[in-house]
Amino acid sequence: MRKTLAVAAAAALAACALTAAPAQAATITTAGTGWKLASQLGVTSASPSQTYTVTYQSDAVRKFYAPQIQRAVDQINASTDLNLAIGGVEPMDPNTCGPAFHIQVLELKNPMGDEHPGWSQGMPCPNPDRGMSRGGIVAMNSTYRSGEWNIKQEVLQNTAVHEVLHAAGLDHPNYDADKDGSIEDYECVATSYGNKPIMCSPNGGYSTWNNVGRLTGYDINGLNALIANARAQGIE
Template sequence: MRKTLAVAAAAALAACALTAAPAQAATITTAGTGWKLTTQLGVTSASPSQTYTVTYESDAVRRFYAPQIQRAVDQINASTDLTITIGGVEAMDPNKCGPEWHIQVMELRNPMGDGHPGWSQGMPCPNPAQGMSRGGVVAMNSTYRSGEWNIKPEALQNTAVHEMLHAAGLDHPNYDRNTNGTVEPYECVATSYGNRPVMCSPNGGYSTWNNVGRLTGYDINGLNALISNARAQGIE
C-alpha cells in the first residue's frame, strides 16, 4: 500500500522548519482574521506570475472532482492575482511532489489514517525556495466517490476547494475563540450569517447552492497575502 500524505507530511515537518531571514520577517504577514499561511511547511508566498495547474491521477478522478472546484477557480482568477487553471491527467506519486506549479489530485483511502474516516488531506510541497509555493498534493478520500462515505454534496464541494487551497499554501485558521484553552474543530471566525472560512478545520464555507464552493472573504484575504508577501520580497 502506498504511503499516505499524512506520513509524508509528518516526515517533512520533522525534517525541517521555517526560519525566516531578518529581512523577510519585517515584510511578510503570515496570519490574519480568518486566514493563516502554511509556515510550518515553509510556505509564505505564491507566485503572481506563474499559473498553478490542477491535475488528476485519472480521467475518472478528473471528471468527479474538476467540477467541484470550478466555482472557486473562477473566483480566484477574477478576485486575486493568483492564477489557477484546471488541467488534465498525469502520473502521480503520493510520496513526492510533482512538477513545479502543479497541484496534483489523487485518491487515497482515509489519507489521514483510519482514525479519521471520511477525511481528506492537502499539503503544499514543503520548504520551497524563497518560501514560494510551487504547488502541492491533494489526497481526496476514495470513500467519497465509491459511496462508502456519505458526504453531502455541499460538503464535498467545499472539501475539494479546501484541500486545493492547502496545496496553494493556506492553513487552518482555527483559534481559541471561546477562550477555554483549547482550539477545537470548527472554532473559527464567522461572518454575520454564520459562514466560516472554507479553510476552517475540518471544513467550512457556504452551505447554500448560490455560494457553495466559493471562497469567503477571509480565504480571499489569505490568498492575497501570499501574493503580497511575494511582491514584498521582490519575488515573481
C-alpha cells in the same frame, strides 16, 4: 502519504528555524482575521505570474473533482492575482511532489488514517525556495467517489476546494475563540451571516447552493497575502 507528510513537516520546521531572516520577518505577514498561511511548512508566498495547474490522477478523478472546484477557480482568477487552471491527467506519486506549479489531485482511502474515516488531506510542497509555493498534493478520500462514505454535496464541494487551497499554501485559521485554552474544530471567525472560512478545520464555507464551493472574503484575504508577500520579496 501519512508518513511523507509527517517527515516533510518535520524537515520543513527544522529548515524554517535555520533559514528565517529578520529582514523577511518585517515584510511578511503569515496570518490575519480568518486566514493563515502554511508557514510551518515554509510556505509564505505564491507567484503572481505563474499559473498553478490542478492536475488529476485519472480521467475518472478529473471528471469527479474538476467540477467541484470550478466555481472556486473562476472566483480566485477574478478576485485575486493568483492564477489557477484546471489541467488534465498525469502520473502521480503520493510520496513525491510533482512538477513545479502543479497541484496534483489523487485518491487514497482514509489518507489521515483509519482513525479519521471520511477525512481528506492536502499539503503544499514543503520548504520551497524563498517560501514561494510551488504547488502540492491533494489526497481526496476515495470513499467519497465509491459511495462508502456518505458525504453531503455541499460538504464534498467545499472539502475539495479546502484541500486544493492547502496545496496552494493556506492553513486552518482556527483559533481559541472561547478562550478555554484549546483550539477546537470549527472554532473560527464567521461572517455576519454565520459563514466560516472554507479553510476552517475540519471544513467550512457556504452551505447554500448559490455559493457552495466559493471562498469567503477571509479566504480571499489569505490568497492575497500570499501574493503580497511574494511582491514584498521581489518574487514574480
